[in-house]
Amino acid sequence: MSNIEEIAKQFVNGFFTGMSTNIQGLAAVYRPESVLTFESQKFEGAEAILGKLTSLPFKMSGHQLSTLDAQLASGDLLILVTGKLKVDEDENLINFVQNFKVSVTQGAGGEITGFVVKNDIFKLVY
Amino acid sequence: MSNIEEIAKQFVNGFFTGMSTNIQGLAAVYRPESVLTFESQKFEGAEAILGKLTSLPFKMSGHQLSTLDAQLASGDLLILVTGKLKVDEDENLINFVQNFKVSVTQGAGGEITGFVVKNDIFKLVY
Numbered sequence: 001m002s003n004i005e006e007i008a009k010q011f012v013n014g015f016f017t018g019m020s021t022n023i024q025g026l027a028a029v030y031r032p033e034s035v036l037t038f039e040s041q042k043f044e045g046a047e048a049i050l051g052k053l054t055s056l057p058f059k060m061s062g063h064q065l066s067t068l069d070a071q072l073a074s075g076d077l078l079i080l081v082t083g084k085l086k087v088d089e090d091e092n093l094i095n096f097v098q099n100f101k102v103s104v105t106q107g108a109g110g111e112i113t114g115f116v117v118k119n120d121i122f123k124l125v126y
Numbered sequence: 127m128s129n130i131e132e133i134a135k136q137f138v139n140g141f142f143t144g145m146s147t148n149i150q151g152l153a154a155v156y157r158p159e160s161v162l163t164f165e166s167q168k169f170e171g172a173e174a175i176l177g178k179l180t181s182l183p184f185k186m187s188g189h190q191l192s193t194l195d196a197q198l199a200s201g202d203l204l205i206l207v208t209g210k211l212k213v214d215e216d217e218n219l220i221n222f223v224q225n226f227k228v229s230v231t232q233g234a235g236g237e238i239t240g241f242v243v244k245n246d247i248f249k250l251v252y
Contacts, residue, residue: 037195037206069163073227073245074200080163080225080247095251097223099206101199119199121206125221125251 008070008079011102011115016063023053029102029117036120049120062086064093076118077102082125095125134196134205137228137241142189149179155228155243162246175246188212190219202244203228208251221251 018026030036030046036053043049063085071078079100084093101119106112144152156162156172162179169175189211197204205226210219227245232238 035197037197040193040195042197067166067249069166069247069249071161071163071168071245071247074202076200078204078225078227078245078247080223080249082223082249082251095221097206097208097249097251099204099225101204101227119197119204121195121197121204123193123195123206123208123223125208125223 004070004072004077005068007104007112008068008077008102010112011077011100011104012065012068012079012081014115015100015117016065019053019063024050026050026053029115031116031118034117034120036122038122039124058085058087062093063096073101075103077104096123097125098122130196130198130203131194133230133238134194134203134228136238137203137226137230138191138194138205138207140241141226141243142191145179145189150176152176152179155241157242157244160243160246162248164248165250184211184213188219189222199227201229203230222249223251224248 027046027050030049032045034049036043036049038052043052063083065083067082069080081098083096085096087094099121100117103116103118105114153172153176156175158171160172160175162169162175164178169178189209191209193208195206207224209222211222213220225247226243229242229244231240
């Protein structure tokens with residue numbers, strides 16, 4: 001992976017577009033061994049994770065991404081995203097941070113063919 | 127590792143005690159392959175990382191830890207910590223988030239014998 005920040009950005013853009021427009025479509029990036037910790041509650045496997053993401057107590061559609069940092073970690077990408085999101089009808093945006101460990105699948109020519117989220121930790125910061 | 131939250135807490139307590147009282151002592155948890163991203167600047171290897179940690183533009187001694195979440199990730203611990211810290215002489219505390227991927231070394235009886243930080247991402251959140 002030559003430019004890990006660019007690849008991380010590609011994943012993050014796809015992920016948050018999914019959160020805004022098609023949460024069910026995110027099922028493609030989770031596996032039975034994926035783990036999500038959402039506000040300190042743990043969900044294991046694609047089904048449990050999607051169950052949580054489709055029943056969030058607030059709209060992710062109002063999110064704004066602020067920063068992205070990425071590192072290589074055991075051959076995967078470790079990504080830390082910070083941003084702000086709209087909670088319910090509240091006009092104030094609340095800071096959040098989300099941390100992913102993502103496996104990048106690549107084709108024979110090195111092109112990105114997909115992403116699998118192995119670890120996902122989401123926290124509101126206030 | 128039976129209770130990953132407890133083990134993560136043990137690492138985090140040791141790490142932030144080190145940040146407050148003995149930053150040079152933290153050299154023991156970094157290796158040549160360790161990577162720190164500090165406010166989007168990347169430092170590789172124990173020497174570069176310690177160089178950064180010993181020249182921070184603010185005191186970490188005023189930090190307060192708020193939350194800790196941990197998951198298993200490729201046999202290591204993935205830890206996300208949130209907290210607040212004192213920046214310079216400013217009375218207001220600023221939120222920060224720090225993400226670690228930590229290798230836990232254990233003795234024959236399963237007891238923890240040490241920690242190695244492979245990945246470390248620090249971000250102020252404001």
